[in-house]
Amino acid sequence: MTAPGDFSSNDVLTAADMNDLPAGIVDVSRTATGGTILVGTTTVDLGPSITFTAQANRYYRASGMVAVFDRNTAGWLVMEMNLDGAAVQNVYTYSNGSGYYGHIAGFYVFSTTAGSHTIKLRGFTNTGTATVFNGSAERVSLVLEDMGPV
Secondary structure (H helix, E strand, C coil): CCCCCCCCCCCCCCCCHHHCCCCCCEEEEEEECCEEEEHHHHHHHHEEEEEEEECCEEEEEEEEEEEEEEEEEEEEEEEEECCCEEEEEEEEEEEEECCEEEEEEEEEEECCCCCCEEEEEEEEEEECEEEEECCCCCEEEEEEEEECCC
């Protein structure tokens, strides 16, 4: 494929060239508005989940965010990215205790086998509980992108 910035007049993109391009956003999942999710030392689903058909030899990026949470005690809140039932990326944030409102965001870049896969966000704490909020402007979100060939 012609490198970006090196195109000439009358260059034509082939099917092979097109397959080398990133496909962009595969899917987006957000929690419904309203309510809260209580997160404790046992891992729980935070809501967002994406089932997708992966192509072989492609990179994917999953980006997740918990917009607002509150801890009842000092400690860690962990946002876990879970692919096909296995934890693949944990993102940690520390809270000083009750009244500490924060957010947590992270991403995971991966390639996997061709076929159907499910990635979702889960959460847990190291002690005590955290409350994750789900207002119309404070949803838990997961975005899956195709980044192109390995």
